[in-house]
Amino acid sequence: MFKKVLIANRGEIAVRVAQTLREMGIAVVAVYSAPDAAAPHVAIADEAHPLPGETAAETYLRADHIIEIAKESGADAIHPGYGFLSENAEFAAACGRNNITFIGPTPEVITAMGDKITAKKTMDDANVPTVPGWSGDPNAKIDVVQAEADRIGYPLLCKAAAGGGGKGMRLVENAKDLEASWEAAAREAGSAFGDARVFLEKYIEKPRHVEFQIFGDSHGNVVHLFERECSIQRRYQKIIEETPSPALDEDLRNRMGESAVAAGKALGYTNAGTVEFILAPDGQYYFLEVNTRLQVEHPVTEMTTHQDLVRAQVLVAAGEQLPFSQDDLKQTGHAIECRIYAEDPANNFVPATGRIHMYQPPQGTNIRTDSGVAAGSEITVYYDPMVAKLLAWAPTREQAIARMTYALDNFVILGPTTNIPYLRRILNHPEFVAGNTHTHFLADHAIDAAPTSPPPAAYIAAAVCKSTASTPTSAASHTINTESPWHTVGPWRVA
Numbered sequence: 001m002f003k004k005v006l007i008a009n010r011g012e013i014a015v016r017v018a019q020t021l022r023e024m025g026i027a028v029v030a031v032y033s034a035p036d037a038a039a040p041h042v043a044i045a046d047e048a049h050p051l052p053g054e055t056a057a058e059t060y061l062r063a064d065h066i067i068e069i070a071k072e073s074g075a076d077a078i079h080p081g082y083g084f085l086s087e088n089a090e091f092a093a094a095c096g097r098n099n100i101t102f103i104g105p106t107p108e109v110i111t112a113m114g115d116k117i118t119a120k121k122t123m124d125d126a127n128v129p130t131v132p133g134w135s136g137d138p139n140a141k142i143d144v145v146q147a148e149a150d151r152i153g154y155p156l157l158c159k160a161a162a163g164g165g166g167k168g169m170r171l172v173e174n175a176k177d178l179e180a181s182w183e184a185a186a187r188e189a190g191s192a193f194g195d196a197r198v199f200l201e202k203y204i205e206k207p208r209h210v211e212f213q214i215f216g217d218s219h220g221n222v223v224h225l226f227e228r229e230c231s232i233q234r235r236y237q238k239i240i241e242e243t244p245s246p247a248l249d250e251d252l253r254n255r256m257g258e259s260a261v262a263a264g265k266a267l268g269y270t271n272a273g274t275v276e277f278i279l280a281p282d283g284q285y286y287f288l289e290v291n292t293r294l295q296v297e298h299p300v301t302e303m304t305t306h307q308d309l310v311r312a313q314v315l316v317a318a319g320e321q322l323p324f325s326q327d328d329l330k331q332t333g334h335a336i337e338c339r340i341y342a343e344d345p346a347n348n349f350v351p352a353t354g355r356i357h358m359y360q361p362p363q364g365t366n367i368r369t370d371s372g373v374a375a376g377s378e379i380t381v382y383y384d385p386m387v388a389k390l391l392a393w394a395p396t397r398e399q400a401i402a403r404m405t406y407a408l409d410n411f412v413i414l415g416p417t418t419n420i421p422y423l424r425r426i427l428n429h430p431e432f433v434a435g436n437t438h439t440h441f442l443a444d445h446a447i448d449a450a451p452t453s454p455p456p457a458a459y460i461a462a463a464v465c466k467s468t469a470s471t472p473t474s475a476a477s478h479t480i481n482t483e484s485p486w487h488t489v490g491p492w493r494v495a
């Protein structure tokens with residue numbers, strides 16, 4: 001087993017990975033940029049090394065610096081977290097060349113799944129359903145593209161082979177818009193990814209995003225750990241995730257799970273991965289892509305399967321067998337995750353910066369907070385504005401929504417504005433409560449992003465007293481269906 005592991009990341013995921021490593025008796029090496037010198041992921045590590053600079057490109061994306069630090073500190077392995085270098089095949093290969101284990105799949109699998117055209121072809125060959133489309137040809141004349149589009153039918157999507165984060169994707173409603181969209185997608189893909197290849201895909205109306213957690217080891221075992229529904233998205237970014245999906249019955253879950261495992265087996269998949277599908281309103285599901293890393297929303301799987309996915313990643317990377325078989329894996333209850341962002345929903349979701357003066361995550365049975373910040377942390381412009389993930393588990397979905405509402409109401413962040421009130425409104429929207437979610441949910445339902453009116457100072461003072469009072473209060477009576485003062489203190493500064 002590894003003695004020392006470097007975590008090539010920051011924020012909540014670096015803290016979360018460090019917790020498991022330390023539990024396993026493995027020493028933790030942190031790296032940090034100048035703005036992160038006092039960050040929680042540095043404090044939790046056994047040793048921490050600076051990465052000169054401030055921006056992601058100068059620091060957490062510097063594969064050469066990170067590998068150098070791993071070698072100097074004597075780390076046996078690197079955990080990449082998500083984002084940054086986690087899906088960079090060249091980084092994974094460089095780790096191998098330096099005798100450092102990359103905790104993730106092989107560079108070959110990362111490369112193959114980074115190309116959406118190759119990924120779709122691999123899935124077609126493995127009989128995993130893919131969205132009808134055309135794999136494209138960079139030299140094709142526009143009349144060939146037109147003919148293929150007519151065959152697929154409108155509406156359709158022009159998608160970049162190297163795409164990610166929704167970039168290089170264009171919706172085409174009818175034939176007259178095809179040429180301009182095809183060219184625009186290719187231009188955008190060329191400048192964003194240095195790869196202008198574009199392909200066509202039928203546009204599935206109002207789908208759900210349903211993904212399956214898979215895990216493989218180097219002994220040929222591949223299993224799935226059920227689904228996560230991530231349909232609540234804003235600009236293709238997930239903000240609320242849950243499991244089980246309200247849309248899956250036992251039969252569909254089994255079929256999709258089998259497809260996910262077939263995808264993993266076709267790839268010879270090792271370590272943690274996520275097979276993303278879209279699920280059409282008619283119940284048909286289609287492969288979208290494989291994310292070759294630990295996913296932001298992995299804790300909902302942990303809370304319902306009672307497995308530690310980071311521990312499994314470490315064991316598998318060290319050459320051991322998976323710590324669970326498919327038959328061992330059972331899901332109980334319901335878990336929801338809300339991504340807490342320092343941003344202002346009322347002001348077009350602009351990222352909010354500044355010092356967090358008070359930071360008090362909610363306490364309670366089956367409430368989990370994965371935080372990347374603490375009181376005194378500075379939210380800067382340099383990185384993603386997600387400050388924490390809030391999770392709630394309960395025996396049923398209805399109870400999990402109630403528990404999450406309570407948890408949001410009792411999450412104290414004084415300083416930068418957050419999306420907590422916005423999350424609360426989504427969660428309690430009748431259509432969300434009914435389980436009627438799809439990827440256009442936020443656009444269609446126009447959830448009110450406006451802040452409630454600022455609270456009088458006395459109200460804030462009362463709330464501070466309440467939060468520090470030792471006598472427990474009746475949670476249900478005053479938190480459910482009421483707006484806590486904490487929802488509106490965002491724009492206020494104590495200093």
Ligand code: ADP
Nearest residue numbers: 131163164165166167201202203204209288439
């Ligand atoms: P990226 O890698 O850029 O995130 P994906 O292929 O994963 O691109 O798609 C991102 C999101 O776009 C999906 O979660 C879904 O909401 C939407 N999407 C992608 N393909 C389709 C499709 N064929 N029909 C409808 N929606 C789609």
